[in-house]
Amino acid sequence: MLLRRRRFPILQHLGVFSNPRSFLLHPLHSPQYSSSKRNREQLLNSMRDLKTVDAALDFFNKMVAMNPFPSVKDFNCLCSIVVKMKHYTTAISLIKRMHSLGVKIDSWTLNIVVNCLCRLKRTVFGLSILGLMFKIGLEPTVVTINTIVNGLCVEGNVEQALGLAERIENMGYESDSYTHGAIINGLCKVGDTSVAIGYLRKVEKRGCKLNVVAYSAIMDGLCKDGLVPEALGLWSEMTGKGIQPTLVTYNCLIKGLCDFGRWQDAAILLGMMMKKGIMPDVQTFSAIVDNFCKEGMITRAESVIGFMVRMGVEPNDFTYNAMINAHCLQNQMKEAMDVLDMMVRKGCLPCTVTYTSLIHGWCKIKNMNKAMSLLCEMINKGLSPNICTWNALIGGLCKVWKPLAAKELIFTMQKHGQLPNLRTYAIILDGLFKCNFYSEAISLFRALEQMNLDRHILIYSIVLDGMCSFGKLNDARELFSCLPAKGLKINVYTYTIMIKGLCKEGLLDDAEDLLMNMEENGCPPNACTYNVLVQGLLRIYDILRSAKYLQLMKGKGFSADATTTELLISSFSGIKGENAFQEFLQKLVGV
Structure with a gap:
């Protein structure tokens, strides 16, 4: 009542x-x-x-x-x-x-x-x-508790879910494997895989047997964190306890292996899975296709797609997008458009990712008419271009010497609700310098400074490179000296730009001093840095110092690049009588 x-x-x-x-x-x-x-x-x-x-x-x-x-x-x-x-x-x-x-x-x-x-x-x-x-x-009932715990985890409130489970247990209610599985899955989804492992160990000590779902969630989290060996170790531990992996378990491990280029190990795991009667699904095949596409092995990716179709598994939008992106990266735009047509015929609707890959591909080969046409097409279909779409178009306009048009595109993207990011400004800044719009580039840089959008070494590296290219070395040196005061960590790319600028102006001693400063500041030179310095030395025919740094490069496992090799060959022709030196260089760099 x-x-x-x-x-x-x-x-x-x-x-x-x-x-x-x-x-x-x-x-x-x-x-x-x-x-x-x-x-x-x-x-x-x-x-x-x-x-x-x-x-x-x-x-x-x-x-x-x-x-x-x-x-x-x-x-x-x-x-x-x-x-x-x-x-x-x-x-x-x-x-x-x-x-x-x-x-x-x-x-x-x-x-x-x-x-x-x-x-x-x-x-x-x-x-x-x-x-x-x-x-x-x-x-x-336990269903009530589990539903709420899972709901909290799905919404990202894992800490609240943990607190609820603890309070309920203190009231005398027992959590089951589903409760623990939901919390473990929630922790992994928010990136707290290490906490999830700790929770797993704690639950196991209390004698609670967890199911394959909990283990699979942690394996997936480990793979996403790049800890594939640890994920395989947990898989061995799980199977050793008699818990049999499911298709979901195999899929997360296969994807993890593929993401790190271990497709041969992924193939072994696939074979093992099929021997146990677990047939691969579209996620399994798509992970393998995506890996081959990223490695540029398009023919192998096409073979996998053929095999999956013969098994009665139809490719999904992820599979098609991987193929389209692979063709675009290799400038095979006809083939990319053919895959798009096939995708539509099979009933898979192109998404923002699809169009962005295609737009990037057309921009790479400087066909801006086609790229802009695809932008209009995707907007007319109700798809919203993302920051990658706009950045690809802005980069494309800069490649065809239209950096001012690229700058105007920022206003268009803002009208569509997309704000420019650091990468956007970096692309335009670089485009302005490379297209000889020096004053416009400096004006944009000063505007970024006023908006506090310059607080990244990438922006300063582009400006320093532009200044050096336009012979403004003194301005570049002054700006370079201010970087530590701005709280920016100078990286090897920025150092190399300055060394190249000093070499261009014939200041080889200063360039050599800066290279030594790199080591002292905990930023060791890379192959590019050494090649830039050696090229500068060779251009003023400083053979002895060139040989010194070539020897140093060899000891560090670095090789002479094409430009360095060409300058060395040119040096040989100038000192034909010095057979001993020629033999030394041939032994050193193999030219």
């Missing part, structure tokens, strides 16, 4: 989720009717045949018109059917209506409400329902 009298304030609060159907928002005026027991049973048994939400709502009308009402179990069954149709707000509205008509709500009913709220990503209201259950004396 207490349950009937109570108005359930939390259910009233859930009005924000109500379905806007008039008969749910106003009292029913349909006359109740009495029916025979047989007719009632036939009607209620027909509930399982409901296929649409409208049919379910009509059925609810018939139920509330019965005299007496069907049991709460019957109402719960109907609401569960509506939930399976994914009409969560409608299910909550039906339960509110049941309550207003005096139907005695039980734990199952409130579990349905909790489930709907969690699926609507309103788990905080689910917590309120849990509190209500305790308050009115309805016992929550």
